[in-house]
Amino acid sequence: MSTHDDNAPKEAKRRGFLKAGGVAGLAAALGAASGGTQAAAKPSHAPDARDPMAAAEPFFGEHQGGIVTPQQSHAYVATFDLKTEKRDELVQLLRDWTAAAAKLTRGAALEDYGQTGDDAVPADSGEALGIGPAGLTITFGFGPGIFTHEGKDRYGLAARRPAALVDLPRFNGDQLLPEKSGGDLFVQACANDTQVAFHAVRQLAKMGYGILQMRWGQAGFMSSARGQTPRNLMGFKDGTNNPSTQDRSLMNQFVWARDEGSAWMNGGTYTVVRRIRITLEHWDRMERGFQEQVVGRHKLSGAPIGKQHEHDPVDLTATDKDGNPQIPENSHVRLSNAASNNGAQILRRAYSYNDSTNFYIERWPPWRQETEYDAGLLFIAHQRDPRTGFIPINEKLSKLDMMNQFTTHVGSGIFACPPGAREGSFIGAGLFEV
Structure with missing residues (x-):
């Protein structure tokens, strides 16, 4: 028997539930779960000595x-x-x-x-x-409001709005609050x-x-032991398979804006922010084996299901002894994987949040009405173009991801983050140059 004790299959009834499909919205947010098909490089959050x-x-x-x-x-x-x-x-x-x-x-x-x-x-x-x-x-x-506001071009910038700075669509399950968006x-x-x-x-x-x-x-x-991937409030490692920030070619491919039609954004990035409340009271009552199948990773090691080490490559073709996918079809890892999204990747830089408690009416069984933690994930994702990054990935996740039964998107925003400023100039100067 392996010393890794996370691999044993758990509860057939849960596996059947996983295959049924989810219906509410989640972003490629809980990056703990996100997995690529290649071994990841040193995580971008490695501590400074x-x-x-x-x-x-x-x-x-x-x-x-x-x-x-x-x-x-x-x-x-x-x-x-x-x-x-x-x-x-x-x-x-x-x-x-x-x-x-x-x-x-x-x-x-x-x-x-x-x-x-x-x-x-x-x-x-x-x-x-x-x-x-x-x-x-x-x-x-x-x-978007800096370019047009209530149909008005306040600052003469409407024509300079980048095509990639799109209004985010409403995703399945969104419950966005104007005061958080x-x-x-x-x-x-x-x-x-x-x-x-x-x-x-x-x-x-x-x-x-x-x-x-x-x-x-x-x-x-976010907290972690020195040199280790941090864990989110669900207890899973968060950000394991981000594209390596040390690989300039990957950053140019997936993060830095280049030829999307707005020269003033070259070297910048497009940032999506989502405030995602996690029903921790619900999650904390789930068996660990079920949690792992929802995520698609082992909780202790962070390894993909069926593997031993956190940075082992995700194998979406592997099956168990009964011929079922080892990584469930509706797991977060499978649905957010680059191989499941035409190679798309985004750079997640998420933080947990805890804003004490609030009164909620849950949208999942048992539909409780009670005071619960107002806690979850401040999801921040940078990408070269949201139209090929966050939006198509989240469209799939919002409809199928089994993690949706524990999460609700309550805040949202999209922003064009310009390149760095030169000394003697100011941030975003290129936008205002005629």
């Missing part, structure tokens, strides 16, 4: 930070609605944000506290003083300290007072 609080990531560069950067332990994501109708005010805001982000990612405050008088309003709220840069990255993106401007702050990440977004929001207002914000976290 340096002191994580002293680590500093450059802000200026060819690409924005926080996309292929080794994943930090905390994130704060926010979107904003623009209130100004003046293009010049929007450009100035982006200039100010660029200068501030360059300081914050170095661990610097936005003012010299020793030179500030008691009668002045501080430019920096001060709660991150002395903590260090903590590997902070700040990523900016533009939502959309936004004209997207800000993602990731750091090795939760206060540093929140502090960054807080300063940027303050700088936009009168020009914009926050639409929604969400804190996220």
Whole structure:
């Protein structure tokens, strides 16, 4: 007998249920489950050997930070609605944000506290003083509303909207909340300290007072032993088979925008954000064998069902002793696999979230009405083109994935994240050049 005890088949009645098909919506989100047909390279979230609080990531560069950067332990994501109708005010805001982000990612405050008088309003709220840069990255993106808003071309940018920045369709099972969806401007702050990440977004929001207002914000976290793939709240390793961020050819193929018709986006990426609540109370009552077949991986090792090691290639042709697919037909791994989606891949950079509790009416048996955890996955996916990445993958998952009985998509957004800024310029400058 193998020392790997996850392989024994569990409950024929569960296997029959798996073959029946699901009906609600899930993105290629719980990347723990996502599997490719090849062994994955070193995960992109491998820890830095340096002191994580002293680590500093450059802000200026060819690409924005926080996309292929080794994943930090905390994130704060926010979107904003623009209130100004003046293009010049929007450009100035982006200039100010660029200068501030360059300081914050170095661990610097936005003012010299020793030179500030008691009668002045501080430019920096001060709660991150002395903590260090903590590997902070700040990523900016533009939502569809920056190009047209209620049918109006507010800033003369409508003709420059990239074809790849499409409005996401409504997926089967979506229960999207307006207060958790959309936004004209997207800000993602990731750091090795939760206060540093929140502090960054807080300063940027303050700088936009009168020009914009926050639409929604969400804190996220991930934890793992050093050098290991982190686990999501379902207990499975998350992100095992991401395309390697160390492979430039893969990043150019699947992540960085190049020839999709908008030159100002070359070197940028298209980011899909989904807030996915997980009914943990329901999931926690499921047998481990059933959980593994829903996901398509062994819970302890992270290996594909039937394999021994996390990065073993997924074999979609393998069958069990009864001739049934070893990886169930409606498992998350099979349905999200590149081989099942015409080779499509996306770069997942997800975080768990826990927002205490709330009152819910469940949409799956036993249809309970009770206070439950408001917890789940802040799914973030970067890709070269959502029309060939997230959208077709999620269309399939939303209809067939058996994980849907435990998850509900309650928030959504899509954003064009431009290439990195050059020193002396500002983020998204190419969009505003005539």
